[in-house]
Amino acid sequence: MRSSAHAPAVALNRFGLGARQDDAAPDDPGRWLLAQLDAYDSRPGPLQALTPLPGLVDAWLAQQREVRQAPEGERAGIREAYLRRGRDEYLAAVGARMDQALQTRTPFAERLVHFWANHFAVSVDKVLVVALAGSLEADAVRPHVMGRFEDLLLAVVRHPAMLLYLDQAQSIGPGSAAGRRAESRDAQRQRGLNENLAREILELHTLGVRSGYSQADVTEFARALTGWTLPGDSERGAGNAPGATFRFVPGLHEPGARTVLGRTYAEAGQEQALAILRAVATSPATARHIATKLARHFVADDPPPALVQRLADEFLRTGGDLPAVYRALVAAPQAWETAQPKFKSPWDWGVSALRALGRTQMPPAQAAALMNQLGQPVWRPGSPAGYDDVAATWAAPDALLRRVEVAQRLAGQTGDAVDARVLAPRVLPGTLSRASADAIARAESGRTALALMLVSPEFLRR
Numbered sequence: 001m002r003s004s005a006h007a008p009a010v011a012l013n014r015f016g017l018g019a020r021q022d023d024a025a026p027d028d029p030g031r032w033l034l035a036q037l038d039a040y041d042s043r044p045g046p047l048q049a050l051t052p053l054p055g056l057v058d059a060w061l062a063q064q065r066e067v068r069q070a071p072e073g074e075r076a077g078i079r080e081a082y083l084r085r086g087r088d089e090y091l092a093a094v095g096a097r098m099d100q101a102l103q104t105r106t107p108f109a110e111r112l113v114h115f116w117a118n119h120f121a122v123s124v125d126k127v128l129v130v131a132l133a134g135s136l137e138a139d140a141v142r143p144h145v146m147g148r149f150e151d152l153l154l155a156v157v158r159h160p161a162m163l164l165y166l167d168q169a170q171s172i173g174p175g176s177a178a179g180r181r182a183e184s185r186d187a188q189r190q191r192g193l194n195e196n197l198a199r200e201i202l203e204l205h206t207l208g209v210r211s212g213y214s215q216a217d218v219t220e221f222a223r224a225l226t227g228w229t230l231p232g233d234s235e236r237g238a239g240n241a242p243g244a245t246f247r248f249v250p251g252l253h254e255p256g257a258r259t260v261l262g263r264t265y266a267e268a269g270q271e272q273a274l275a276i277l278r279a280v281a282t283s284p285a286t287a288r289h290i291a292t293k294l295a296r297h298f299v300a301d302d303p304p305p306a307l308v309q310r311l312a313d314e315f316l317r318t319g320g321d322l323p324a325v326y327r328a329l330v331a332a333p334q335a336w337e338t339a340q341p342k343f344k345s346p347w348d349w350g351v352s353a354l355r356a357l358g359r360t361q362m363p364p365a366q367a368a369a370l371m372n373q374l375g376q377p378v379w380r381p382g383s384p385a386g387y388d389d390v391a392a393t394w395a396a397p398d399a400l401l402r403r404v405e406v407a408q409r410l411a412g413q414t415g416d417a418v419d420a421r422v423l424a425p426r427v428l429p430g431t432l433s434r435a436s437a438d439a440i441a442r443a444e445s446g447r448t449a450l451a452l453m454l455v456s457p458e459f460l461r462r
Helices: 007-015 029-039 053-069 072-103 107-119 133-144 149-157 160-165 177-185 196-205 215-225 270-281 284-298 305-317 322-331 346-356 364-374 397-417 420-427 434-441 446-454
Strands: 258-260 263-265
Touching (some): 007 029, 007 107, 053 072, 053 133, 072 107, 072 346, 072 364, 133 149, 149 160, 149 196, 149 270, 196 215, 215 270, 284 305, 284 322, 305 322, 346 364, 346 397, 346 420, 346 446, 397 446, 420 434, 420 446
Antiparallel strands (some): 258 263
16 A cells, blocks of 8 residues: 555656656655646657657658659669668657656656557567657657547557558558559559558557457458558648648548448548547447556556456546546555566666666667667567566566676666665665665675666566
8 A cells, every 4th residue: 555665666666667866755655646647748858859740751751752753773772861860760769768767757657658658569670660650659649648548549540650550551442442543553463451550459459359359340440441641742642731640531441331349330531430449449348458458567467357447447437538547546555565566677677777876868879779688679569569568578587687787787887976775775665675685785896786786676676
């Protein structure tokens, strides 16, 4: 419970991103967490220098136009130049994400941003999204993380990174005007329906696997989504709004009514898919899926059923109001139990280690390299499912060895200016064991003591 001796550590490390040297243990941990929901800033300082999304889309469209207009032998060079610029955008966004995590005064809110960015994962393994991956978090997740789930879902699935990652930009209704023209030109080479976005929305983003939807539901939803794409350039995009980052193209849309999960949606252009999204965003299956993932992330790999039900009920009661669900989580007694602490992911551990050592900034290339070494590259989970959120994924011996190596390097960079014997109780209030405290005290040097603190059982968990 929040009144226990362990509650400050739970608030700082399980709900937050790890204590810093100058962080006082909160007197009222629950109130400290809830106050962050109101103090949250969706566009904090470290993100201010990032290229706005319309600028990223303009660069994408310019590259597409240049490729089409260039001779065949010059096209590869144009694409490579765009990818180089994209990698620069990616590194800048990784650096901004890391700096914000190190500096934030609302670490609970920041953890929620990271949770939702992983829930709606894209992966830069697909090079088309390298320049845009950071923007999905900055421009779709951050503005909506304190709003309704429905609005967050809509912002994410219409973001260019998601449209490209899941091939929605290539999806054409077979019976649409564009589909019929393509077939008449070359019946053997059809560009048709792509179901990736529809499938992942149902399986990963909303209802969850084994929730009762069928392959027919996926196909029908994919047909409803046709026409959802990126803005076009001057050759293809008549009618684009200035600064647009999403476009609905009626000529790509599959005509006709659609039946999804037993409900029929009339032909209504873009509104057809919007109506389906609204329905699945507020369904009981979605409430349970989101509640389970939140409880797993914050409380236990095998979340308590009573907690899952509590969060799902609040989700349904409020129509998917996310701050209400967060408040229910903070108020739940199970969230404060310490018998089975969560094992930190590489991102969690790396951020908490840097915060504990007093770091407030890290060069972007170093931040990316650090997460690569630890085994959790930023925005590169390799699949739309995102990174796993259970100990079995992160606690393998080779992964722990990487943390030891990084701990030694970070401790060496910090030097003897920080006394681990003083620091450890501050960043692990009420949870530092006698065995760990003794090992730190007996260390042969201050740097070794710091490294031992960073890989202690208590620091590896939250």
